[in-house]
Amino acid sequence: MFREKYDVIVVGAGHAGSEAAAAAANMGCTTLLITMNLQNIAQMSCNPAMGGIAKGQIVREIDALGGYSGLVSDTSAIQFKMLNKSKGPAMWSPRVQSDRMMFAQHWRERLERTENLDFYQEMVSGLIVEAGQIKGVQTSLGIKVKGDTVVLTNGTFLNGLIHIGEKQFGGGRAGERAATGITEQLIEYGFEAGRMKTGTPPRVDGRSLDFDQMVEQPGDQNPAKFSYMPETKPLQRQRSCHMTYTSNDVHDKLREGFDRSPMFNGRIKSLGPRYCPSIEDKINRFSDKDRHQLFVEPEGWNTVEYYVNGFSTSLPEQVQYDALRSVKGFENVKFFRPGYAIEYDYFPPTQLKHTLETKIIKGLYFAGQINGTTGYEEAASQGIMAGINAALKIKNKDPFLLRRDEAYIGVLIDDLITKGTEEPYRMFTSRAEYRTLLRQDNADFRLTERSYNLGLAREDRLKQMEKKRKASHKFVEFFKETSVKPEEINPILEERNSAAVKQQDKMFKILARPNVRLEDLKNINAVSRFMGHNEVDDEVMEQAEIQVKYAGYIEKEKLNADKLTRLEYVTIPTNFDYTKLKSMSFEAREKLAAIKPVTVSQASRVSGVSPADISTLLVFLGR
Template structure:
């Protein structure tokens, strides 16, 4: 048994697994420590991956050589592309997963990764020497040594669950809390705070009357999460179901409010604004007579259903009485009630963009420990932390993604620059460059970076190059093929699009909103033949070319803005200015600049409370 490693990752959730695989695949001798090897990658909340903006993050994880997209596809029981009615910047893939298959796929991946070792135990503290982490101590009394440590403890740090007035110590249902780490880091000057999240009840599918609900089936086209061709959805596909609460439901819930931990003072910490409990919904949205519930199957061989939209910490009797007033759930039998959980997290402004802590060298934080919520946000952070832990061990340039390069870049910059005052969740609205951060071009943005880093394989990079070549061939054809009015006017007339008076290039027609490339190909034999020559990824390539061409003006304008603002990211600031000595900027600005200590002028400009005039003063002081 080895007791010395390059990288130790604590916690085998979505952040920890990505961190461990990234470090190991890059060549670091890596140890993953988990309380339970049978629950790695556990989907603590709903059995789904992706969604608005979150799906883009998963595509980015995959493009960078991470695992979440692969494992999601292999465990998928329903796939949908959300927001199709909107522009492609808003398209977001989402997949239901078989919860147990998701875990099994993670187990196979972790145990099949070279350089990666797993140890089942609980970490109770860190070994810290001369301001630098040097290992971890466990409940079994073992000390493991390492050059870098990545903490991905999720909701386990001093976790406390609430069901009505009942309080149970634990990181999630039937799993113990973790003690010692938060207390130790607090002694080293870290700011430790509390957050709250929750999860709904699980219902026995045999007790559900689906005839009273609306069925939502999945899609079966070429879209998926992973770019790899041999990764496919092979499990039986299942439906989700929609129903609604009503006034009777709300009345039952109101009866239980005096015993609600959220409203009787039992829970003091901050919960997620964008995923509120059902009791919060009826208190906040008093004008709403109904709230949608989304029943999600937990797996092919499971009768368990997750009631999305009914998160609650009310007493179990109240939860049962309320859910049995919902159409289709009148005879609902519960496997377990919903609960809230409070846990410790660390103010993320204590981190650098690499996710290394500012106070202790070679110590990294990733996931809910940073105040985020969601599997996808955790996975993205874990990947970046694992990459940079490896770099710290073996040398090289830190790996950081910009806000114009990835949603992961937006996520991490928001955390370390602005901090959090509630569990952070990614939305497309948080990304100012969302037109160039689409889900369809994650591979184009990031795969080459991952290949240079050593994380993307030769196979992945080869597929990427082939796709890029085929895209360029089709774009060149569309830009250079001339069309005459007589050839195309009957088609244009059928699509209620204005007819041509003069000849034009096919690319000019692609810009029209009434039709797409595939429809045009049916009227243009030469275009149809060109598309049929594409040997693989035909539908994917056609879709991507159409997006690039139809939105070319918007994409170029956004790139110009990003390039202009990028100049501020190259002006180094950290260590060059004593903020407390600058009396020409506001007191708030001095305090926030001192606390966050931004690396660049660009980061300083995004700190809440820092005005454009403050930025100009800093530029003058730097001789700019």
């Protein structure tokens, strides 16, 4: 049934597991993907969308690394939006509305076309460990499969418990059973485990909704796409979402069920995502608000099922129904299924190395919600990193790590490993101190070459990136070297309410003005000639304009990053004895001893460690 032994075994085929399996297999490792239901590979358990604020940057980074999330998102998209376009480019975040069924189908098709990858449908109930080293997995049927590395991506399935009002039942997702056995075994090996909660809203029949009472939310007029590769194309047609609001009447009807809410009656004791609260939590915490937004999102091209974004709930189904009928446009709503909350096991991520390998069992990696994160994008990014590092371990090569100034993925993993999390972790642009460097438009510049050197990104992807980088650099140099006469530029400046020039000035300085766009300058003779003689597409134009307008900010951020990066090269000896540092605070000694940071830079980011503590550490290390 199986190979005698696999290089990499991936447990779970959600977003983390799918990316992990693809990465390991594409790097030449014999890989087995085991999941409880092969029909639900890369299932969108919650909202039918990919990307969003900071999350869109992560999808672009996964794509630049050679992952599949961006490609699949493009081919299954029904709407595209670039969020935060009114702000600076560091905040621009791509997002697609997806066809849920098509998304999962395209993921499975891509995985099935991936060499070195085998599949098996069954529950993994235990791990095979010998002398602190992973040796494989055991299934619920008692089958043992040998493997040199194992990546656990169990999502919400570990001892999953679903709540709808006063009803509760085991399950990892609606209609699917929970996974048992692994948590208890890991605790025996010395792992610390905890419980987290997430939830999902009702799904409703679009034929029962009155969209005329809602505000239409169309996609971008000129939609872009996620993948940097030319094999996917921007959407030619799109489906609209719609927006409506709750009201005091809706809130009153929801409050009638609070005594039966598992959130308020003590049944649910774990913490849910702070930035995606349930509707009952919102009206309880923000009692001064008389309404909350609801986004009504289609689940695909050819279905009448809709997702009610903003109405996540675990209240009794009748309370959900009665309250939703009081929302404008939902007066005659019909449910496909009610919303529910789910509690599940996770393992505090401070028990991991930056490679996502566990500190206790060699060759065992964790990725996704098992690490306390929430969101498809966060899970997928951990999956590709775990898959890469498992493959590198097999090949006896150095691990692949991303710094905080190199990728949002680096920020996410560093936050998890050094700070840990007690509530579901979600990525935001505000978490990245170098977000001007980590833009969605330059993820290919940052990561493609590194991925190619790993053997993951293909050569055609590298050539595509180099072509774009060369073209955008040439365009920027053109602006630095080319001057424009007052009579050519002043009419444009006047139209843009920008001060006129009295003599020839460099195009670079003109374009650097905040209210002047590259689009405004396209008809100037010199610019028009340059574009006519060179390959300048929309991506090159966008890249060149950002580099001109934000040159000062980018340079300043690079200098700051370089200063802090120096501490990354000051390593801390393995099994360093922090108890010797009596002048360091007790909290710092305790946390550093538990987390065991590899470098002083990592130690500086551990919660509870002060600059004074780091100074003490540097003195002790002879720095």
